[in-house]
Amino acid sequence: MRMVAVESSRPTFRSLGVAAEIVDALTDQGIDRAFAIQERTLPLALTGKDLIGQARTGMGKTLGFGVPMLDRLFDDADITELDGTVRGLVVVPTRELCLQVAEDLTGASTRLTAPVGPGKDATRPFRVTAIYGGVPFEKQTAALDAGTDVVVGTPGRLLDLSRQNLLDLTHVEVLVLDEADEMLDQGFLDDVKAIMAQTSPNRQTMLFSATMPGPIVALTRSFMHRPVRVRADNSSAQATHATTTQIVFQSHRLDRVSVLARILQTPGRGRTIVFARTKRSAAMVAEDLAGLGFRVGAVHGDMRQNDRERSLDAFRDGSVDIMVATDVAARGIDVEDVTHVINYQVPEDDKTYVHRIGRTGRAGHSGVAVTLVDWDDLTRWQAIDDTLNLGHPTPPRWFSTSPEFLAEFDLPEDVTDRVGRAVRVQGSAAATAPARRDRDRDRNRDRNNHGGRRDRKAARR
Structure with missing residues (x-):
């Protein structure tokens, strides 16, 4: 049984209104055209709207939320000027995804800068920091102490650092939950709620998920303000990528x-x-x-x-x-x-x-x-x-x-x-x-069974 679908034409990031610095950074990596989820989310997310993006893995979700997050933190008058406190937060379910998302955002922000110094005349590179468990705290806390603009993190480690007053989330103005259904499956929903409750009440929230089970829908109602829902696929029957x-x-x-x-x-x-x-x-x-x-x-x-x-x-x-x-x-x-x-x-x-x-x-x-x-x-x-x-x-x-x-x-x-x-x-x-x-x-069981048979034979003799 074989099923195939057809890919449609795609717009450029420049035509979608993305900052030139981000467009140039993506072009450096050979990326210039947006996929469906990016085409549909960017015009909304760039204006600061809360949104729910429904798309499976591989549809381009990372840039779908990452590009507007970087764009707004870099050049949106409604966002507090960058000063080394965490302004953007991406919550992900696993260490592997954390590292990948952080790498993608770092690549897209290579041409971005943030002001430093008393008169804000000097600049520094834009900073993205990955926070995840299974490794010592020291390197991650050192990065936070040095100042960072976006944190990508797993729920457990984010809460650990927050409870120890090593991570301040109160200034987060753009929040993303990536693969929310997977975080639900792994039992992170309460942790995610605790993290969201610490962020700025005036934040922009974007949630991305392949499916929308009931607890995730309830989460959007509790923590999002009139979110717009977008989908990368035309229907549930389109369960595969176009190609x-x-x-x-x-x-x-x-x-x-x-x-x-x-x-x-x-x-x-x-x-x-x-x-x-x-x-x-x-x-x-x-x-x-x-x-x-x-x-x-x-x-x-x-x-x-x-x-x-x-x-x-x-x-x-x-x-x-x-x-x-x-x-x-x-x-x-x-x-x-x-x-x-x-x-x-x-x-x-x-x-x-x-x-x-x-x-x-x-x-x-x-x-x-x-x-x-x-x-x-x-x-x-x-x-x-x-x-x-x-x-x-x-x-x-x-x-x-x-x-x-x-x-x-x-x-x-x-x-x-x-x-x-x-x-x-x-x-x-x-x-x-x-x-x-x-x-x-299995070998030990067979050996024991075989030995038992020998013993029983010997006893009979």
Whole structure:
């Protein structure tokens, strides 16, 4: 089953009224045209209106809120002049996303300055600071003490610093909640409310989310002033980026490694993310692919943050071209040229499906999203299909040798699973730890059972 949509023409940031300094900084990075969510949010956000942006990952949300935030802080008479206290705040659910958003905002603000000195005649560079957990406080607090204009942070660390009077949020005049539904899923909603309550009552608030569950809607009613809602997609049926192709078929679990290995040999395939439901599944899939000679890494919850970062860095720099990931660990994989996303197992729900396939078809690139449906998981897929109105409730059944499967992925009839000698999974030993634990447990159980049988035989003799 294949579904494709068509991309429309896009305006320039200059034509949308963005400050010349920001336009030039984006041009330096090869960015000059806005995506749909940016085109629809910028005219509103630049005037200071509260807004709700609904768009899945990969639609350009960061610049959708980041450009107007930077523009207003730099050159809006309604914003207090920059003096080194935090004027802009972006709250994000994960460390990985925090680092990525901070990097994007830093890139867009390279030509911006802020006044310094008694007469405000001198200037300094505009400053963006990332605040996140899992690392010592000292470097982050030093950056805050030196003065910063925008903070991008995760809820827990923001509250920790605030409670210790190391971070003052009372002067925040532009506030952004990015991936609000994910913060809800991770149990951060109360923390987010506590953070919002500390900011200026006259602030501009922008909330971005792929979906709008009830608690998020309630949050907008409590903390936003007559927000305008904008969407990047025309309807819920448009659950993919304009240039993303979806392929969905039923695949038997005993044949699935072969199916996956052969899809990964599709002509023209580039960076690929393979999604698994559990840490154990991610570890086992990564180990299986490495055993077949694929350059593969893994990120999941059993890995330490530094190990996950090392694995993600290898994916970004091309040392590996396949990343096997669980949903939460994949947050922050912000690589624009991912050509394929493969759902090794059907996602838990429609929201997870939308987030997963949002990792491909980004920033104007084309992409392919493949979903493998276990025969026992057909009901789960049908619920996703129905909610998103995809119109394909009963995908075809294909095996790794089916002519239809080979034709869909442009594979020769003599294709095999193996592509080279076995290699190690990139990242760290923790990448395959769940699989090793289960394997060792099974071996010990078999050994104990076998030993028990010997003892019983000896007793009978």
